[in-house]
Amino acid sequence: MIRALQCYFLLMCANCYTQTHDSLYHKLIKLPPNDTVTINARNDYIKQALFSNPADTTLFQFTEETLKLANKLSYKKGILLAYERMGLLQQYSFSNPFKALEFYHKALGIIENNRSLNVFKGGVLGNIAIIYYEQEEYQKALTIFNDILHTSKTTELRSLANIANIYGSLQKQDSAIYYYKKALNHPQLEGNVMYEANLWSNMSLMYQQSNNLKEAKRAIEKSLQLIDAHKIEFVRPTAYTNAAMVYLANKEYDQAKKYALEALQFSQDLGNLFMQKSAWGTLADVYEAEKDYLKSLDAYKKYAVFKDSLNNQNRRVEINRQQMQFDFEKKEALGKMELNRQSTIKRATVIGASGFVLISFIGFIMYKRRRDAVGKQKEAEFNALVSETELKALRAQMNPHFIFNSLNSIGDYILKHDKDKAQEYLIQFAQLMRMVLENSEQEQVLLSEELKFMELYLQVESKRLPNRFTYSIILMDNLDSENILVPPLLLQPFIENSIWHGFNTENTKGHILITIKKEKDMLLCSVDDNGTGRNLNSTRKDQNKSFGIAITENRLKILNQRKLKKGKLCIIEKPNHSGTYIEISLPLEFCF
Secondary structure (H helix, E strand, O other): OOOOOOOOOOOOOOOOOOOOHHHHHHHHHOOOOOOHHHHHHHHHHHHHHHHHOOOOOOHHHHHHHHHHHHHHHOOHHHHHHHHHHHHHHHHHOOOOHHHHHHHHHHHHHHHHHOHHHHHHHHHHHHHHHHHHHHOOOHHHHHHHHHHHHHHOHHHHHHHHHHHHHHHHHOOOHHHHHHHHHHHHOOHHHOOOHHHHHHHHHHHHHHHHHOOOHHHHHHHHHHHHHHHHHHOOOOOHHHHHHHHHHHHHHOOOHHHHHHHHHHHHHHHHHHOOHHHHHHHHHHHHHHHHHOOOHHHHHHHHHHHHHHHHHHHOHHHHHHHHHHHHHHHHHHHHHHHHHHHHHHHHHHHHHHHHOHHHHHHHHHHHHHHHHHHHHHHHHHHHHHHHHHHHHHHHHHOOOOOHHHHHHHHHHHHHHHHOOOHHHHHHHHHHHHHHHHHHHHHOOOOOEEHHHHHHHHHHHHHHHHHHOOOOEEEEEEEOOOOOOOOEEEOOOOOHHHHHHHHHHHOOOOOOOEEEEEEEEEEOOEEEEEEEEOOOOOOOOHHHHHHOOOHHHHHHHHHHHHHHHHHOOOOEEEEEEOHHHOOEEEEEEEEOEEOO
8 A cells, every 4th residue: 555544623612613704704705803802803803714614715814914903902812812713724724834833833933931821832732743744753642631631621522532632643553543432532522523533534544554445444434434424525535535445355346446536636725735645645645546556656656746745754844843943932931030039139239239249250150150050051052953854855765766766667678578577676666765764763673674675675676777887785793783883875976876877788798796794893885886987077076975885975974973883884996997996884783
């Protein structure tokens, strides 16, 4: 299956769907413009209207006007909710998580300065956790929702549902079903048919992944009945996508295709990129099950484009950067408050007792030292956070040329009616992509997993370039690959360079030797090829430093700072253009 669990988060807490947005709008017309009751009604209307028509981007202007009214009255609750609504609109109507985070942080800033509004903190933090979920940073999202579950009774239902969604995405189906059942039995669900429909929809996919197809079908049909009976359009695209997966598992291909196509149409009409990605992934699975490989390949390409657009490292870095900036500014504000408090105490001491001037002077010196120490500590914490984020951005990713060349090779096999080779290539390519996505999220992986990845990558490339090269992978010194940790995808850029640049002519018959060995407390990883080398054009070489080399050097620099070791990258050009030898030394680290 290409797609993972499609669990879409609902924004409203229980019992907030009892009044239609039309009735709220008519109520607004009769209310005086400059009144807190009017501002509350406007904020309620915005959320209701968002669920009825998420594609209505004119709501944002209405929300800006609401914010102006609340600011004019200095009505903190109204300002807070207006900022939260702006975040919701940016997140779901405009698919812009960066701007959404900006507004959510403004809402949190108001809560920090007005403890009486703390009841709204769980809802705002939940929206931020949803952004982490959509970027597949599941542990961060799970941590936030667990905190909310234990601190906010008003959002218990929402937290239970979202924790279930995250466990589903982590492929922990039993845990997900457990939390879905708790949510379905929660008192806050009473009367909230939209939330109930969404819960049944998500649980159907958990049953399907657990191979309990009978319960899966019962759950999705329950969800679809609620949607049709109550015309719950906001949940319909998600439920249709999940229905397609359930019917596909039951081998009811016509029903699966019908719901997948309708889910795609709904998501395109709403302009929801997250849902379009899921719909294309489902269609790829349906077409593959029908053995319509051309359509499956086309759907997968569109799925990959959406996934790359939504989940690339730049988006994650930007989201983490905004979160770090908010945390840093919050600490800075607290520091200023502490400085002001200390300054007030000092002035009062000087005015009240001139005899303590000397003591005050000594206290000031001690205070200054403490302030400088606190400032340095904050700076160090901030730099550590930046380093962590930069490390995520530096993790090696597969070259887009390799991905599209592989897809084209699969297409060629299909056009030549060689379906067996096409299917074999497609299976290996899918396994390789899964390993890339899983391993690139980890700071370290087992050496055995890295060796499996290199073996699979070389197999795929040798199929794409038959008779162009051979390869060997040697593990020396009786190393226990199941007990050694290494950074993921570290050698891949150099293996790729050997194939693309060392053996760049059809007449080239090359060999790649990959060796892993131990030297004292260091692990030496080398790539040795007999290709044409990198010195064919020294001027061009100087001007265009390999992107893969730059990434590797930066990763080693960060690793050395953390481990206090001297890992390094060594590149040796063999004489007479007879190949290239690359060696990376790493601190030898064991699981236990």
